[in-house]
Amino acid sequence: MNAFLDDLLLRRRRVQSALADAAADGALFASDVHLFYLTGRVFNGWLYLPTEGAPVAFVRRPADCDLPVEAVRVHRPDDMLGWFSNAPGQSRPKHLLFEADTLSYSDYMRLYSLFQPEKAGNVSAAMRRVRMIKTPWEVEQLRLSSQRHAEVYAEIPDCFHPEMTDLELQAEIERRMRLHGSIGIFRTYGPNMNIFMGSLLAGENAEAASPFDFALGGAGQTPICPIGANGTKLTDGTAIMVDMAGNYTAYISDMTRVFSVGRLSEKAYRAHGTARDIMAAAEVVMRPGLACSELYSMAVGMAEKANLADCFMGTRQQAKFVGHGIGLEINEPPVLTPRSKDALQPGMVIAFEPKFVIPEVGAVGVENSYLITETGAEKLTHFEEEIISLT
Amino acid sequence: MNAFLDDLLLRRRRVQSALADAAADGALFASDVHLFYLTGRVFNGWLYLPTEGAPVAFVRRPADCDLPVEAVRVHRPDDMLGWFSNAPGQSRPKHLLFEADTLSYSDYMRLYSLFQPEKAGNVSAAMRRVRMIKTPWEVEQLRLSSQRHAEVYAEIPDCFHPEMTDLELQAEIERRMRLHGSIGIFRTYGPNMNIFMGSLLAGENAEAASPFDFALGGAGQTPICPIGANGTKLTDGTAIMVDMAGNYTAYISDMTRVFSVGRLSEKAYRAHGTARDIMAAAEVVMRPGLACSELYSMAVGMAEKANLADCFMGTRQQAKFVGHGIGLEINEPPVLTPRSKDALQPGMVIAFEPKFVIPEVGAVGVENSYLITETGAEKLTHFEEEIISLT
Numbered sequence: 084m085n086a087f088l089d090d091l092l093l094r095r096r097r098v099q100s101a102l103a104d105a106a107a108d109g110a111l112f113a114s115d116v117h118l119f120y121l122t123g124r125v126f127n128g129w130l131y132l133p134t135e136g137a138p139v140a141f142v143r144r145p146a147d148c149d150l151p152v153e154a155v156r157v158h159r160p161d162d163m164l165g166w167f168s169n170a171p172g173q174s175r176p177k178h179l180l181f182e183a184d185t186l187s188y189s190d191y192m193r194l195y196s197l198f199q200p201e202k203a204g205n206v207s208a209a210m211r212r213v214r215m216i217k218t219p220w221e222v223e224q225l226r227l228s229s230q231r232h233a234e235v236y237a238e239i240p241d242c243f244h245p246e247m248t249d250l251e252l253q254a255e256i257e258r259r260m261r262l263h264g265s266i267g268i269f270r271t272y273g274p275n276m277n278i279f280m281g282s283l284l285a286g287e288n289a290e291a292a293s294p295f296d297f298a299l300g301g302a303g304q305t306p307i308c309p310i311g312a313n314g315t316k317l318t319d320g321t322a323i324m325v326d327m328a329g330n331y332t333a334y335i336s337d338m339t340r341v342f343s344v345g346r347l348s349e350k351a352y353r354a355h356g357t358a359r360d361i362m363a364a365a366e367v368v369m370r371p372g373l374a375c376s377e378l379y380s381m382a383v384g385m386a387e388k389a390n391l392a393d394c395f396m397g398t399r400q401q402a403k404f405v406g407h408g409i410g411l412e413i414n415e416p417p418v419l420t421p422r423s424k425d426a427l428q429p430g431m432v433i434a435f436e437p438k439f440v441i442p443e444v445g446a447v448g449v450e451n452s453y454l455i456t457e458t459g460a461e462k463l464t465h466f467e468e469e470i471i472s473l474t
Numbered sequence: 475m476n477a478f479l480d481d482l483l484l485r486r487r488r489v490q491s492a493l494a495d496a497a498a499d500g501a502l503f504a505s506d507v508h509l510f511y512l513t514g515r516v517f518n519g520w521l522y523l524p525t526e527g528a529p530v531a532f533v534r535r536p537a538d539c540d541l542p543v544e545a546v547r548v549h550r551p552d553d554m555l556g557w558f559s560n561a562p563g564q565s566r567p568k569h570l571l572f573e574a575d576t577l578s579y580s581d582y583m584r585l586y587s588l589f590q591p592e593k594a595g596n597v598s599a600a601m602r603r604v605r606m607i608k609t610p611w612e613v614e615q616l617r618l619s620s621q622r623h624a625e626v627y628a629e630i631p632d633c634f635h636p637e638m639t640d641l642e643l644q645a646e647i648e649r650r651m652r653l654h655g656s657i658g659i660f661r662t663y664g665p666n667m668n669i670f671m672g673s674l675l676a677g678e679n680a681e682a683a684s685p686f687d688f689a690l691g692g693a694g695q696t697p698i699c700p701i702g703a704n705g706t707k708l709t710d711g712t713a714i715m716v717d718m719a720g721n722y723t724a725y726i727s728d729m730t731r732v733f734s735v736g737r738l739s740e741k742a743y744r745a746h747g748t749a750r751d752i753m754a755a756a757e758v759v760m761r762p763g764l765a766c767s768e769l770y771s772m773a774v775g776m777a778e779k780a781n782l783a784d785c786f787m788g789t790r791q792q793a794k795f796v797g798h799g800i801g802l803e804i805n806e807p808p809v810l811t812p813r814s815k816d817a818l819q820p821g822m823v824i825a826f827e828p829k830f831v832i833p834e835v836g837a838v839g840v841e842n843s844y845l846i847t848e849t850g851a852e853k854l855t856h857f858e859e860e861i862i863s864l865t
Contacts (some may be wrong), residue, residue, distance in 0.1 A: 188583075253652075262645055
């Protein structure tokens with residue numbers, strides 16, 4: 084527990100350093116992700132973190148919430164003001180930051196009107212930058228998720244039986260995930276980024292474009308959540324790309340493997356080999372200082388050289404990234420795009436996912452999660468990377 | 475398909491009538507729920523609905539999105555302005571409503587700065603009022619979800635085996651749900667209202683308070699999602715309350731049943747009987763015009779008369795409602811609270827859920843979904859309401 088509390092303090096100091104950079108007096112947090120990041124718990128209420136000094140949690144519910152920081156019971160937002168008036172050494176922050184990218188406009192305005200800071204700012208982007216560099220405890224959580232992730236993938240051949248659909252296979256994998264401790268909830272950043280427990284794509288469905296910013300699409304089973312498996316029969320010659328959530332702790336690992344029913348087309352195996360080559364090349368070059376855009380252009384360059392550019396990261400709709408940070412949310416910075424200004428840094432944990440969509444067959448490729456260390460990249464997701472035959 | 479399109483038109487007209495009441499020129503929608511409500515699809519982009527005339531969808535992704543309304547391809551929000559300048563008979567709305575309760579502050583400000591309306595307003599509350607009254611197609615979707623919901627609950631005795639935990643039982647129920655067509659995604663309204671596929675509460679865990687506005691709590695399996703099952707062993711004398719999601723269509727039915735391992739305490743059976751009595755009494759009185767607050771006070775009154783007020787809707791933390799509207803989200807208006815100003819209206823679909831928490835045993839009670847008709851209430855969730863023994 085001490086390691087956890089030390090880590091919490093480290094995270095808090097990093098956030099306070101970002102607040103100091105913004106010349107703010109403090110920030111008020113309301114999102115579950117940031118309440119958890121700064122206290123290790125989710126509660127109904129707010130956390131005020133001053134740029135200097137200790138945070139205070141204003142807790143609406145539950146009344147018996149056990150927090151590692153000072154907790155003040157409140158019923159309404161207004162009750163926070165009383166604390167600022169009465170607590171010794173505290174004054175209402177003049178320059179206050181809010182989570183403007185996730186708070187609703189109405190909630191933002193309510194808090195803003197309440198505190199009436201002389202100056203207000205947005206802490207969201209800074210928090211995403213701070214969270215981009217994982218602390219030791221966070222890295223351990225990601226290791227744990229990665230390990231369980233691999234354990235579940237090892238059971239996938241047992242989940243398959245002939246004549247089943249992609250949705251049936253996914254339901255069985257979901258059950259194994261839950262039995263291995265998956266917490267169910269799969270956190271994404273951004274509005275309308277809906278997905279349930281990950282993505283399983285087979286056959287033609289791998290080509291279907293989705294509205295979302297995920298690497299690949301799929302038609303989905305319902306127009307209210309148009310992504311992923313759609314009831315495709317897993318017949319001979321079908322590639323099944325499994326990219327299910329690594330949500331075994333609050334920190335989400337990301338890992339994709341491909342399974343085959345019968346023999347796939349030669350192009351599918353060739354493209355999978357190219358994806359593995361791209362992965363191997365990335366493993367050689369990934370180290371602090373490498374530009375994220377470099378990783379992207381290296382991947383695209385290798386796809387072009389293999390004459391596979393037209394099916395790299397999709398066909399009808401091609402994702403313009405080959406990887407991304409992971410953590411409390413599945414889509415954290417940095418994003419490995421052609422126009423990224425980021426370079427790799429020690430403590431980043433990124434998913435790298437070169438993938439190809441082969442019309443009528445499905446998607447092939449590999450995705451692994453990596454911790455960027457002082458000297459290179461350490462793979463967290465250890466599992467067979469060849470296409471695994473289910474038949 | 476025609477019935478669906480007719481219904482879409484009906485929904486659109488109701489929204490337009492609300493826009494007219496607000497004296498607005500139109501509203502701009504970005505949330506998945508409202509894109510679906512007004513087009514039957516989710517896409518990445520915006521829907522502009524003028525108070526009079528036809529809507530236009532501004533679609534970023536997917537490019538080939540098949541919509542039942544005029545669709546304009548856009549890449550950035552700014553591209554919308556071009557359409558308003560060039561489309562015949564269109565002018566930029568002077569009084570424009572936004573989804574201020576769900577749009578982030580940053581997104582709101584971006585759209586507001588773009589459109590620079592003379593007057594801006596919030597369409598969120600009005601949308602929740604419109605959606606409160608279900609259309610014929612929506613009612614059919616809720617019927618379908620309710621039916622599948624009951625089919626899955628009928629399989630619960632097959633899911634149980636001695637020595638299992640609440641989480642293991644839940645995982646098996648989740649699998650059956652998915653095989654019966656559950657879409658996985660479980661929509662709630664409001665920030666940080668996280669829950670995964672529903673709630674299963676057993677034994678002492680039923681008393682654990684949660685941060686969320688759900689009827690009951692539970693400690694959950696992780697501090698990042700502190701609600702629901704927590705690994706409790708399902709031993710003799712334990713009541714298992716199953717309140718899993720009815721997400722078999724985009725519209726979510728709500729239904730709770732109780733299962734027992736061995737014999738429960740007499741108080742548990744008595745409280746369950748009282749919950750059933752409350753349900754029966756509600757079925758008699760529910761009809762258009764009945765105040766929602768009346769339903770609440772009737773339920774509390776019956777709980778008091780049975781000397782069970784201290785465990786009604788929780789013990790350490792008691793929910794202050796006995797039911798709520800359902801639809802595209804699990805927590806829609808009206809809410810059956812003591813201070814509700816709403817009365818029942820034909821077309822409302824509500825979940826009524828009198829529940830008691832019995833220390834050391836678990837939670838008992840019943841929840842059904844009802845359609846309010848012209849003359850009364852029609853139950854949608856048909857399934858055995860006694861406590862069902864698993865042993």
